Amino acid sequence: MEGASELAVHARPQAAPLLSAGVGWRRRAVNTAMTVLIGGAFALAMIPLFSLLFEVAKRGIPGLSVEFFTSDARGVVGGGGAAHAIAGTLIITAVAAAISVPIGIMAAVYLNEYGTGRLRRGLTFFVDVMTGIPSIVAGLFAYALFELFLGPGIRLGVMGSVALSVLMVPIVIRSAEEVLKIVPDHLREAAHALGTPKWRIVTKVVLPTAFAGLVTGVMIAVARIVGETAPLLVTTGVVDSMNTDPFNGRMQNLAVYAYNEYRSPGVMKQAAYDHAWAAALTLIAIVMVLNVLARVIYRRYKTEIR
Amino acid sequence: MGRVFSGTALAAALAVLCLLGGVAVFLLSEGLPALTAGASELPGGKSFVDYAAPLAFGTVLAAAIAALVAVPLAVAVALFITHVAPPRLALTLGYLVDLLAAIPSIVYGLWGIFVLGPAAVPAMEWLQARLGFLPFFEGPASATGRTMLVAGLVLAVMILPIVSAVAREAFAQAPRRLQEGAQALGATRWETIRMSVLPFGRSSVISGAMLGLGRALGETMAVTIILSVSGAVSFNLISQANPSTIAANIALDFPESSGLAINALIATGLVLFAITMATNMAARAIIGRQAGAR
Numbered sequence: 181m182e183g184a185s186e187l188a189v190h191a192r193p194q195a196a197p198l199l200s201a202g203v204g205w206r207r208r209a210v211n212t213a214m215t216v217l218i219g220g221a222f223a224l225a226m227i228p229l230f231s232l233l234f235e236v237a238k239r240g241i242p243g244l245s246v247e248f249f250t251s252d253a254r255g256v257v258g259g260g261g262a263a264h265a266i267a268g269t270l271i272i273t274a275v276a277a278a279i280s281v282p283i284g285i286m287a288a289v290y291l292n293e294y295g296t297g298r299l300r301r302g303l304t305f306f307v308d309v310m311t312g313i314p315s316i317v318a319g320l321f322a323y324a325l326f327e328l329f330l331g332p333g334i335r336l337g338v339m340g341s342v343a344l345s346v347l348m349v350p351i352v353i354r355s356a357e358e359v360l361k362i363v364p365d366h367l368r369e370a371a372h373a374l375g376t377p378k379w380r381i382v383t384k385v386v387l388p389t390a391f392a393g394l395v396t397g398v399m400i401a402v403a404r405i406v407g408e409t410a411p412l413l414v415t416t417g418v419v420d421s422m423n424t425d426p427f428n429g430r431m432q433n434l435a436v437y438a439y440n441e442y443r444s445p446g447v448m449k450q451a452a453y454d455h456a457w458a459a460a461l462t463l464i465a466i467v468m469v470l471n472v473l474a475r476v477i478y479r480r481y482k483t484e485i486r
Numbered sequence: 487m488g489r490v491f492s493g494t495a496l497a498a499a500l501a502v503l504c505l506l507g508g509v510a511v512f513l514l515s516e517g518l519p520a521l522t523a524g525a526s527e528l529p530g531g532k533s534f535v536d537y538a539a540p541l542a543f544g545t546v547l548a549a550a551i552a553a554l555v556a557v558p559l560a561v562a563v564a565l566f567i568t569h570v571a572p573p574r575l576a577l578t579l580g581y582l583v584d585l586l587a588a589i590p591s592i593v594y595g596l597w598g599i600f601v602l603g604p605a606a607v608p609a610m611e612w613l614q615a616r617l618g619f620l621p622f623f624e625g626p627a628s629a630t631g632r633t634m635l636v637a638g639l640v641l642a643v644m645i646l647p648i649v650s651a652v653a654r655e656a657f658a659q660a661p662r663r664l665q666e667g668a669q670a671l672g673a674t675r676w677e678t679i680r681m682s683v684l685p686f687g688r689s690s691v692i693s694g695a696m697l698g699l700g701r702a703l704g705e706t707m708a709v710t711i712i713l714s715v716s717g718a719v720s721f722n723l724i725s726q727a728n729p730s731t732i733a734a735n736i737a738l739d740f741p742e743s744s745g746l747a748i749n750a751l752i753a754t755g756l757v758l759f760a761i762t763m764a765t766n767m768a769a770r771a772i773i774g775r776q777a778g779a780r
Contacts, residue, residue, distance in 0.1 A: 211674035218570050221562030222579070225650075228643045229586050232597045239600070286498030294492050295499065303499050305770060310506050312697065312766035313759070314704020315591075316733045320755040321509040324516035333744060346509065349502055379491035407590025410706035410733065414740045435592045435707075442596060442711065460593045467588050 240461025243454030254421040264422040265437035275341035284352025292360040310350040318346040319411030335417030337426030343411035355397030359390045392481035396474040403470035409435035517753030544729030549702035551638025557695045560649035568657040587647035595711030598640040603631025610724040628726040632714035635723040645698035652694030656687035696769035706733035732758040
């Protein structure tokens with residue numbers, strides 16, 4: 181208890197703790213060392229972020245061209261574009277969102293407005309657990325599901341959407357629940373006092389009040405799944421040409437495109453690597469835009485509650 | 487109408503449960519043929535346990551490296567944001583860390599093999615020269631950087647934001663009065679952190695670490711791209727011969743497989759699902775118990 185007696189004798193209540201004459205040099209040295217260590221750890225953690233963003237920009241920009249965004253890669257060697265992959269990413273993600281958003285928001289409404297007791301607690305627990313499903317497992321699930329009905333070796337855009345939904349639903353529920361929770365109870369009570377039935381309170385008071393937050397949550401959820409590779413690798417397959425029908429045939433997407441350009445670069449290696457990096461850059465740009473847009477929407481349109 | 491609405495909400499909530507149950511059921515039904523098949527029918531002519539064990543070993547090894555590196559860093563990052571950095575900056579710094587979580591795993595993979603791997607080669611040669619007597623650094627050091635160590639480090643970067651987010655939340659909630667009390671007794675900032683912040687956040691750090699571990703166990707693309715795989719079971723972290731992981735093995739083999747090989751891959755997916763679910767449930771149970779106690 182050496183430190184304690186030191187504290188008792190030397191503490192100067194009015195002095196700032198660090199400058200106090202009572203703080204021994206050893207304790208001061210430990211404090212400085214730990215502060216530097218903590219700051220250094222933060223700096224160390226930031227190195228990968230900046231290195232990654234820098235490298236993706238540096239290596240991705242050479243691969244960007246009008247062709248990259250406008251043509252597919254059918255029957256070309258080394259050249260071609262990623263328009264089919266970009267279209268595929270948009271379609272697969274949109275279908276996934278169309279599946280996940282209604283389920284996710286209604287489930288959040290149940291958890292926050294209706295659910296009680298053990299069922300509610302159990303559901304919350306399993307939603308949390310679901311956020312930890314590995315993305316490749318979600319892909320295998322979608323494959324197993326469709327294989328059962330459509331036979332082995334099946335590859336469809338919509339299978340990718342189902343796989344992504346498994347990942348997206350818990351994220352939507354989580355964020356929607358957060359937003360519904362901060363809708364103040366006095367709004368519900370005021371509507372209730374006017375004799376409004378519960379479902380009207382939810383649809384006319386709670387959901388509109390939370391709207392900006394719900395949109396933000398959905399956009400962040402989309403940003404989280406738009407760059408998924410593994411579940412699509414096992415469900416949507418690989419293809420060089422444009423396909424816009426999620427219910428018919430293989431469908432390319434940006435993440436799998438980047439992976440394939442890296443993995444099977446063919447004869448024009450550098451061109452393929454450029455494509456991979458350009459696709460990576462495009463993906464990061466999509467994710468960033470979604471994140472920033474989500475924040476802007478929230479700031480601009482959130483309902484002021486006093 | 488009210489009945490219909492609340493019924494729809496309940497149905498949606500139950501659908502989520504069915505989804506989770508469905509994942510287990512469909513993986514089981516498609517994986518079962520491989521679990522019951524004889525060794526001669528399976529890929530490589532090995533029994534399923536012999537097939538899956540090296541993969542499970544690689545999965546746990548890579549995730550363990552990631553957690554060992556990421557957890558101390560994440561705790562420091564969380565402390566920096568909540569207790570060291572100027573409060574005005576905290577939000578921005580938190581946003582930067584969250585940015586790490588927003589980057590798609592395929593990009594981490596490309597960065598790992600083209601940037602971090604080559605950069606790590608001299609460091610791994612140094613490890614072999616100086617610490618080669620340890621089984622981890624036995625070598626021969628890979629010349630390409632496609633090693634277990636690099637894969638683990640990239641995984642560490644990927645799980646850092648998850649672990650630090652959980653730790654950050656706990657540290658920010660550490661009771662003010664204890665911290666002010668410590669400061670009033672003349673404690674330095676580090677002493678305040680050590681005596682009143684860290685003990686408060688301990689169980690959150692543990693559960694955050696387990697969430698991170700769960701994520702690292704199931705992470706696919708970064709490992710698929712970075713690791714050069716030989717199927718060897720070894721603790722040697724810096725050589726060219728590495729065990730694969732369950733997830734990476736699925737990503738590598740699934741597109742070209744058919745028949746019973748597909749079933750075998752799905753069965754390994756089931757093993758991965760079981761491992762990650764157990765890890766996650768344990769982590770969530772710790773968080774839940776703590777929230778209940780507060």
